[in-house]
Amino acid sequence: MSAIILFLAGIAAIAGWWLSQQRLTAKPWLEEGLIVDLREESTSFLPPAKIGLGVFLAVVGSLFALFISAYSMRMNMVDWRALPVPRLLWFNTAVLVLSSVALQGAHMAARRSDIDGVIVGLCAGGASAVTFLIGQLLAWRELSGAGYFLASNPANSFFYLITAVHGLHLMGGLVALGRTTAKVWRGVAVTQLRLSVELCAIYWHFLLLVWLVLLGLLTGWTDNFVDICRQLLS
Amino acid sequence: MVDVPFDTVAGVPPAEVGEVELYHPRSWWTKYVFSQDAKVIAVQYSITAMSIGMVALVLSWLMRLQLGFPGTFSFIDANQYLQFITMHGMIMVIYLLTALFLGGFGNYLIPLMVGARDMVFPYVNMLSYWVYLLAVVVLAATFFVPGGPTGAGWTLYPPQAILSGTPGQDWGIIFMLASLILFIIGFTMGGLNYVVTVLQARTRGMTLMRLPLTVWGIFTATVMALLAFPALFVASVMLLLDRLLGTSFFMPTLVEMGTLTKYGGGSPILFQHLFWFFGHPEVYIVALPAFGIISDLISVHARKNIFGYRMMVWAIVAIGALSFVVWAHHMYVSGMHPYFGFFFATTTLIIAIPTAIKVYNWVLTLWRGDIHLTIPMLFALAFIITFVNGGLTGLFLGNVVVDVPLSDTMFVVAHFHMVMGIAPIMAVFGGIYHWYPKVTGRMLNEALGRFHFWVSFLGAYAVFFPMHYLGLLGMPRRYHDIGETSFIPASAHDLNAFMSVAALIVGFAQLVFLFNLIWSLFKGKEAGGNPWGAASLEWQTPETPPGHGNWGKELPIVYRWAYDYSVPGAIRDFVPQNEPPAGLSAQGSHP
Numbered sequence: 001m002s003a004i005i006l007f008l009a010g011i012a013a014i015a016g017w018w019l020s021q022q023r024l025t026a027k028p029w030l031e032e033g034l035i036v037d038l039r040e041e042s043t044s045f046l047p048p049a050k051i052g053l054g055v056f057l058a059v060v061g062s063l064f065a066l067f068i069s070a071y072s073m074r075m076n077m078v079d080w081r082a083l084p085v086p087r088l089l090w091f092n093t094a095v096l097v098l099s100s101v102a103l104q105g106a107h108m109a110a111r112r113s114d115i116d117g118v119i120v121g122l123c124a125g126g127a128s129a130v131t132f133l134i135g136q137l138l139a140w141r142e143l144s145g146a147g148y149f150l151a152s153n154p155a156n157s158f159f160y161l162i163t164a165v166h167g168l169h170l171m172g173g174l175v176a177l178g179r180t181t182a183k184v185w186r187g188v189a190v191t192q193l194r195l196s197v198e199l200c201a202i203y204w205h206f207l208l209l210v211w212l213v214l215l216g217l218l219t220g221w222t223d224n225f226v227d228i229c230r231q232l233l234s
Numbered sequence: 235m236v237d238v239p240f241d242t243v244a245g246v247p248p249a250e251v252g253e254v255e256l257y258h259p260r261s262w263w264t265k266y267v268f269s270q271d272a273k274v275i276a277v278q279y280s281i282t283a284m285s286i287g288m289v290a291l292v293l294s295w296l297m298r299l300q301l302g303f304p305g306t307f308s309f310i311d312a313n314q315y316l317q318f319i320t321m322h323g324m325i326m327v328i329y330l331l332t333a334l335f336l337g338g339f340g341n342y343l344i345p346l347m348v349g350a351r352d353m354v355f356p357y358v359n360m361l362s363y364w365v366y367l368l369a370v371v372v373l374a375a376t377f378f379v380p381g382g383p384t385g386a387g388w389t390l391y392p393p394q395a396i397l398s399g400t401p402g403q404d405w406g407i408i409f410m411l412a413s414l415i416l417f418i419i420g421f422t423m424g425g426l427n428y429v430v431t432v433l434q435a436r437t438r439g440m441t442l443m444r445l446p447l448t449v450w451g452i453f454t455a456t457v458m459a460l461l462a463f464p465a466l467f468v469a470s471v472m473l474l475l476d477r478l479l480g481t482s483f484f485m486p487t488l489v490e491m492g493t494l495t496k497y498g499g500g501s502p503i504l505f506q507h508l509f510w511f512f513g514h515p516e517v518y519i520v521a522l523p524a525f526g527i528i529s530d531l532i533s534v535h536a537r538k539n540i541f542g543y544r545m546m547v548w549a550i551v552a553i554g555a556l557s558f559v560v561w562a563h564h565m566y567v568s569g570m571h572p573y574f575g576f577f578f579a580t581t582t583l584i585i586a587i588p589t590a591i592k593v594y595n596w597v598l599t600l601w602r603g604d605i606h607l608t609i610p611m612l613f614a615l616a617f618i619i620t621f622v623n624g625g626l627t628g629l630f631l632g633n634v635v636v637d638v639p640l641s642d643t644m645f646v647v648a649h650f651h652m653v654m655g656i657a658p659i660m661a662v663f664g665g666i667y668h669w670y671p672k673v674t675g676r677m678l679n680e681a682l683g684r685f686h687f688w689v690s691f692l693g694a695y696a697v698f699f700p701m702h703y704l705g706l707l708g709m710p711r712r713y714h715d716i717g718e719t720s721f722i723p724a725s726a727h728d729l730n731a732f733m734s735v736a737a738l739i740v741g742f743a744q745l746v747f748l749f750n751l752i753w754s755l756f757k758g759k760e761a762g763g764n765p766w767g768a769a770s771l772e773w774q775t776p777e778t779p780p781g782h783g784n785w786g787k788e789l790p791i792v793y794r795w796a797y798d799y800s801v802p803g804a805i806r807d808f809v810p811q812n813e814p815p816a817g818l819s820a821q822g823s824h825p
Contacts, residue, residue, distance in 0.1 A: 001507055008461060008558055015457075024547065026443040028795035029539060032815045034439045048354040048434040052426050055460065059422055063464040066511070070468060070504060074483065079499030150479055154499065157481040161472070 279337030302734025316385030323388030346772035349437025365420030439792035451526020524661035536603030613664030624653025645705025676758030693740035
């Protein structure tokens with residue numbers, strides 16, 4: 001359970017930092033009158049949707065951290081046989097990086113109010129994300145063709161499960177991306193698109209980060225790190 | 235209703251939170267059924283939770299009938315008994331208490347208490363309820379699938395949960411896991427709303443340290459639930475794959491009915507870790523909202539400010555954080571390393587410190603207060619007593635050496651019913667009697683309420699107090715029939731029969747309560763806007779019940795905390811949060 005504990009420690013650190021900014025030592029029973037709220041003082045007010053996305057990412061992060069915890073506990077059992085990672089995954093990773101870059105481009109274009117840049121970025125991001133998903137399916141086919149079935153070994157089960165969960169989250173992101181693209185289609189002003197595009201870009205970067213961590217885990221690169229964590233807690 | 239942006243009060247910067255375009259329902263359907271108004275969603279959550287809770291109540295009657303009078307009721311066999319246990323536990327913990335505290339109280343009280351017009355994402359909020367309803371329907375459907383609901387126990391431990399021999403192995407367990415997955419998805423949608431609303435939709439002047447403790451409790455519990463429920467999600471998905479597709483995440487090599495199963499090498503302990511990583515925070519997900527509600531009830535009905543507000547807030551946050559590092563105290567008998575047990579026993583006992591701070595503060599709030607023994611106050615007092623009671627037996631079970639002999643006995647059942655069954659439900663009842671006038675505009679009937687309180691309170695003790703003793707005798711839990719044993723005397727069976735009768739009576743008192751809810755809706759005494767003379771913001775709405783958008787034309791401005799009761803020199807014995815200080819008129823000629 002070390003992965004989830006580390007993750008939650010990170011969340012706790014962020015929450016603690018935030019709470020430390022909230023005058024928790026105030027004595028509300030002595031303070032009468034209008035105390036200007038901290039949210040109003042700050043010039044960089046965050047829209048609720050952005051905070052909402054941040055909280056959601058914390059939830060998704062804890063979901064993946066738990067999968068990683070379960071993975072690292074289960075891989076210690078004697079029946080674990082690591083499976084060869086399909087080369088296709090490297091291609092897929094590159095495509096996902098491209099997707100993230102494209103959405104970052106769209107985000108920057110939206111800030112410049114460059115509607116053409118937004119359209120190019122959104123379409124390129126969406127197309128490469130779909131390519132990534134297709135690539136993942138092909139990787140599955142390659143593995144099952146080589147006899148690595150879901151239930152034949154726990155390493156396989158985890159591989160399919162974790163890639164599926166990641167893929168599902170990306171598909172959820174595609175729905176949001178589709179809605180944003182539809183807004184462009186309807187001719188919504190670029191100033192009203194900025195937030196949606198930015199949120200998509202953030203979500204994409206997050207899923208890229210998660211994918212890189214998962215890739216490290218599935219290819220065995222992080223085994224040493226996992227060992228260290230395990231020793232810390234046992 | 236017109237959405238007017240914030241007015242500008244001299245000397246105060248205009249809020250940067252521009253008023254969000256409020257959703258306006260256009261038809262009866264979107265107003266009462268597919269509503270995006272948090273108040274309607276709250277009522278929907280509460281009614282659904284209480285309906286499925288009634289099913290769990292009936293299941294507890296059936297269990298008590300079997301335990302009190304074994305062999306008398308031919309329609310309860312061993313398999314059904316296990317199914318009743320499982321469904322009773324799962325429904326009460328997740329589908330009733332979690333949904334009622336966060337979906338019910340959270341939805342109703344958060345926007346009103348922080349001075350918002352609604353939740354920040356009303357559409358997602360509506361979706362949250364409908365996914366929850368779907369989860370409840372899937373759960374209820376297990377009663378009708380072939381083989382019936384699962385009988386794996388509410389902890390659903392593999393390998394037995396998915397092997398033949400456990401009732402509900404065919405369909406029950408699949409439906410149960412699917413229902414849990416749906417519940418978690420639905421809850422996440424609602425939870426995002428509660429958190430972001432508290433963070434971003436507070437009205438002007440409502441600093442975090444002016445929030446009523448109810449909001450603090452619900453807010454912290456929601457954050458915990460958002461981080462803890464994924465563990466149950468992961469466990470459910472993996473168990474479902476083990477059951478459906480033959481993977482071996484949790485399933486060890488074993489022989490089932492004489493034949494070797496296809497499973498091999500999996501770790502049942504892994505499931506226990508995941509389950510309790512959710513399961514322990516869940517205790518506090520239920521307890522923290524109760525703590526918050528009780529703090530508010532005590533303060534209002536003792537006409538005194540809450541003692542140690544800051545400590546209360548810090549304690550809530552500390553309990554929330556600590557509860558993530560105690561999960562393995564549910565696994566002392568799983569064969570863990572002794573140092574592990576030592577670590578988790580230590581963290582478990584440390585939680586007693588912030589919890590004890592809260593109990594002391596409640597008692598000190600009562601000290602020399604002007605205590606009105608209204609029904610909400612009675613329930614609040616019952617909560618404190620019961621929570622202390624359950625907490626003290628928690629000290630027994632938190633210690634490894636004491637837990638090992640008591641594990642899997644009725645002592646454990648008595649402990650967790652006291653601490654997370656009776657105590658939170660007392661807070662639920664207290665909360666309902668307290669806020670019902672705001673929700674409906676009418677008071678609940680006083681006489682029926684007092685009857686309900688005394689029968690429930692004394693009855694619950696008649697059921698669960700003797701249970702501790704049975705546990706100490708060594709009576710095991712989850713047994714359909716104890717049969718002949720050398721260490722359980724005949725008198726223990728008489729005690730069991732007594733407890734069963736008490737349980738039936740307590741159950742019927744809940745029917746009186748339901749009758750009261752419905753009867754008072756039409757015939758209850760008119761309540762007026764603020765029948766208890768409470769200072770917090772939800773009692774200051776221009777209309778009762780609050781209209782769509784809650785606040786009429788202008789959002790309230792908050793000038794003080796929520797606990798200004800019996801302030802020396804004030805005209806009334808409470809000062810509402812939105813009443814400007816002397817020398818500052820509401821429309822704001824700032825000095």
